[in-house]
Amino acid sequence: MKKHLKILITFCILSVFSLPAFSQQITKFGVVDTAKVYNAYFRNSAPIRNYEKKKAEFQEEINKQVEQIKKLQQKKLDYENAGNDSMALKTEAEITKKTDYLTEYTNAKNVELESMQKTLQNSDEFYKKLYNTLAKIAESGSYSMILSLQESNAILWYSSSVDITNQVIQELGL
16 A cells, blocks of 8 residues: 555656646647738728729720721731732731730730739738737737748648638738
């Protein structure tokens, strides 16, 4: 009986001394899809509406130019079928000119849209608010680190249970 009591006491003492080793905080990570947060944040903002308006205007102009080129191609085909080679060549030159213009226009407008989008994405106000929100969520949720899904080369695997994107969107009031 004394032997069992000694073993029990020894076990209790070891348990008490080893308790701090087992009670260390486990590292907790959070993952945020910053692109999703960005889209939710800017969805109804004036700069995004302006961007979308310009994008629609550019697309409308592109569609108009494409339609004109299609009409010219049909006109050229009609000239060729009628045997009017000189008008077919003249129309071919016009098609080439309009196609070149369309290519230049499209490239220029894509550069303009990309520039506008980068300006929106680099909004200091947005990122200041985002980082303050992330800090609040991280501290209240005991997260050791929050990772961005956009930096996917740094994330080999994650559990969806650590994705706090929706919580960030909710905290931002979006």
